[in-house]
Amino acid sequence: MASLRNRCCVLVTLIFLLGVWACQAAGRTLQGDDPMYKMHEQWMARYGRVYKDVDERQSRFEIFKANVRGIESFNRANNRPYKLGVNQFADLTNEEFGARNRFKSHMRSTKAASFKYANVSAAPSNVDWRKKGAVTPIKSQGHCGCCWAFSAVAAVEGINEITTGKLVSLSEQELVDCDVGSDARGCEGGWMGSAFEFVEKHGLTTETSYPYVATEGECNVKSESSRTVTIKGHEAVPVNSEGALLKAVANQPVSVAIDARGLQLYSGGMFTGPCGTNLNHGVAVVGYGATNDGTKYWLVKNSWGEEWGEEGYIRMQRDVGAEEGLCGIAMEASYPTA
Numbered sequence: 542m543a544s545l546r547n548r549c550c551v552l553v554t555l556i557f558l559l560g561v562w563a564c565q566a567a568g569r570t571l572q573g574d575d576p577m578y579k580m581h582e583q584w585m586a587r588y589g590r591v592y593k594d595v596d597e598r599q600s601r602f603e604i605f606k607a608n609v610r611g612i613e614s615f616n617r618a619n620n621r622p623y624k625l626g627v628n629q630f631a632d633l634t635n636e637e638f639g640a641r642n643r644f645k646s647h648m649r650s651t652k653a654a655s656f657k658y659a660n661v662s663a664a665p666s667n668v669d670w671r672k673k674g675a676v677t678p679i680k681s682q683g684h685c686g687c688c689w690a691f692s693a694v695a696a697v698e699g700i701n702e703i704t705t706g707k708l709v710s711l712s713e714q715e716l717v718d719c720d721v722g723s724d725a726r727g728c729e730g731g732w733m734g735s736a737f738e739f740v741e742k743h744g745l746t747t748e749t750s751y752p753y754v755a756t757e758g759e760c761n762v763k764s765e766s767s768r769t770v771t772i773k774g775h776e777a778v779p780v781n782s783e784g785a786l787l788k789a790v791a792n793q794p795v796s797v798a799i800d801a802r803g804l805q806l807y808s809g810g811m812f813t814g815p816c817g818t819n820l821n822h823g824v825a826v827v828g829y830g831a832t833n834d835g836t837k838y839w840l841v842k843n844s845w846g847e848e849w850g851e852e853g854y855i856r857m858q859r860d861v862g863a864e865e866g867l868c869g870i871a872m873e874a875s876y877p878t879a
């Protein structure tokens with residue numbers, strides 16, 4: 542009896558060990574040995590990404606893998622003056638990425654009013670408002686579709702520094718929570734024009750007194766009551782003119798709308814497209830210049846954190862053949878007036 546029980550135990554143990562080995566082996570060949578799987582795991586840890594279940598993880602892994610392969614082959618081909626990289630958007634399809642950007646175009650309702658820089662004749666050959674101290678550090682909008690607030694705030698911070706000599710980081714959250722109208726729907730999207738109108742009427746408080754939380758909430762009337770900065774009004778840059786845009790940027794940071802779908806995995810260099818003109822993202826042009834080989838660019842401040850692009854910035858090719866500019870950058874530009 543005893544020996545039978547022993548043999549039985551040995552057999553059970555053997556089967557168990559065999560099972561463990563088989564499982565591990567299968568796991569290894571399926572996932573563990575795949576360097577791409579390891580890379581995805583490290584990427585998840587780095588960006589704090591948590592998936593709700595195994596299925597979601599697997600489908601995100603497939604998208605991640607496709608993006609990494611796309612990045613590698615793009616960079617290997619080396620036929621554009623910019624590079625792609627694995628960033629926080631690497632587990633999204635380009636369609637999903639496009640849907641996150643929530644700028645709402647108002648081109649038709651933008652009045653062709655006065656353009657105060659129409660007669661500017663002596664624009665310098667390059668401008669960098671960062672070097673003049675008119676640009677706050679790169680911010681991150683996170684999962685809230687309020688690029689419109691970040692774009693407008695960058696322009697207001699700029700004109701405020703230019704007129705007062707003080708660089709003050711201002712509150713996007715106040716716009717997200719308190720600028721509620723048909724044109725502004727917090728994290729669901731909005732328009733820089735409505736943000737400027739809000740600041741004209743209500744002023745805007747500081748980032749410190751009304752900090753960014755990346756979700757939409759009730760307007761905090763107490764925080765809102767300290768009006769740190771006001772503007773007189775805002776104007777539109779004449780549509781489809783990179784020349785007019787240059788005159789404006791020579792004088793202050795300017796809010797622009799772009800088609801950002803091609804920017805998902807941009808990691809640095811001169812962005813030359815390909816790019817559409819379906820405006821879906823708001824950013825700020827904070828300068829312009831040219832590279833050593835003479836290629837002209839716009840210096841653009843984005844709101845996707847410092848890890849994206851060139852420490853949060855992108856250089857986009859300027860004076861392209863199309864009048865809309867690259868990614869439609871000249872289609873819907875505007876700036877606040879002090």
Ligand SMILES: *[C@@H]1O[C@H](CO)[C@@H](O)[C@H](O)[C@H]1NC(C)=O
Pocket residue numbers: 655656657658659660
């Ligand atoms: C630009 O110059 C023209 C012609 O002198 C003038 O009519 C116009 O008012 C000026 N525009 C601005 C914004 O100063």
